[in-house]
Amino acid sequence: MELNLIYNPDLFVLDEKYLFNLMTIRRAFSKAYASYRQAMDDAFSRKYLFYTNVLLSTGISTMGDLMEQNYEIHTKEIEKIDLGRTSHMALSGGTAGIICHHWYKVLDRFIIGRSLGEMHTLIMSWRKLTSNVKNWGYLKRVRRVVKVAFTDKYLLYTNVTISVSLSALGDSLEQSYELYVKEQKEYDAKRTLNMAFSGSAVGVLCHYWYKILDKFIVGKTADMVIKKLLLDQLIFSPIMIMTFFGSLALLEDNPLQNFKEEVRDKFLTLYTAEWMVWPPAQVINFYFLPTRYRVLYDNIISLGYDIYSSQVKHNKSLKTMTKQSENGKKSS
Structure with a gap:
């Protein structure tokens, strides 16, 4: 049985309008990605990090409570969303975000470096932390x-x-x-x-x-x-x-x-x-x-x-x- 393969060059010719649209989409995607990267860099920069951490903690606490309330509505433990409860959880999340932000800054100030290394390194880091705390x-x-x-x-x-x-x-x-x-x-x-x-x-x-x-x-x-x-x-x-x-x-x-x-x-x-x-x-x-x-x-x-x-x-x-x-x- 013979299989005749006929090459038709017209099938592989891309329309100019299609190419233009493709390049436009690519440029738009590149600009959007660059803007996203810039926004992320700004949000997690030293200047805005505190606000980012508080907003993240508040938002995730709010989302967690809403998910829990939706589950409770599904299991008929409650009848409707309690926005007062959600606002309380959001406030609690914001408070936790403030505490965590400053706590990690304190840790990184007193314990410098990321090497896990041997137990000796951890012991020396702990001694350094306690020494700095005692001198506070x-x-x-x-x-x-x-x-x-x-x-x-x-x-x-x-x-x-x-x-x-x-x-x-x-x-x-x-x-x-x-x-x-x-x-x-x-x-x-x-x-x-x-x-x-x-x-x-x-x-x-x-x-x-x-x-x-x-x-x-x-x-x-x-x-x-x-x-x-x-x-x-x-x-x-x-x-x-x-x-x-x-x-x-x-x-x-x-x-x-x-x-x-x-x-x-x-x-x-x-x-x-x-x-x-x-x-x-x-x-x-x-x-x-x-x-x-x-x-x-x-x-x-x-x-x-x-x-x-x-x-x-x-x-x-x-x-x-x-x-x-x-x-x-x-x-x-």
Whole structure:
């Protein structure tokens, strides 16, 4: 079978108009690409880098929230897009962009170079970073203030200030969550002030309690730690819970009646939570930390517990459940 191939030169002749259009498209594409490169270079230049990072963080946070809300609409968890929630996420993304921008500049200032190399290089870089941080004037002033704050002369005031601040912060976080899930309509500043007052009473008690424990039970052996732990849970935890309810009742109407009701309805809930949270935390506290840092450690650990305490204290359903059970017993 023969295959005849006939070459026709007319088939390979390109029209001039077609060539002109092709060159025009090519030039337009080249100009667009050059403009894009220039815009990218400008956006990531030293002059505009801060604004670029903030816009990127804001935009991606916004896009992420919109994608999540679209998924929730698809699964019928929500009915429509919540633009307020998206704006909050955008604000959070912008804040993160600012922090990340300056953090990476600080890192590149103190640790210069990109070689991963051997472990020795990393160790030397870390030493250089810590050396530069130690020599930073602002940090030196902060260290001096902290050192003075934790001396015996000022330790009581420091512990009370820490307890007040973190109790107020815990309640603020809890109220923010309740506002988000629409359990309450507006922020209650008085409630936060009451929780801060309760934190001051707890701070005073903790300060003297740890001094008493370390005075009468000396040492950090396993036996001593267990003794301190048992005394803390069996004696001090109930006192702390009673102080918490009592200090808040003082700021409410009918203090004595409210105190009795709160203890009856909610004491067991908080005391059970105490046994879940504090035994492992207090082992670290009693074994590793000196007395002056114990209230600080307690308050850091108890930030989450303060949120829970605020939720239990202001949870009306616990009181309602208790009354229903009492009414059921009376009727039976």
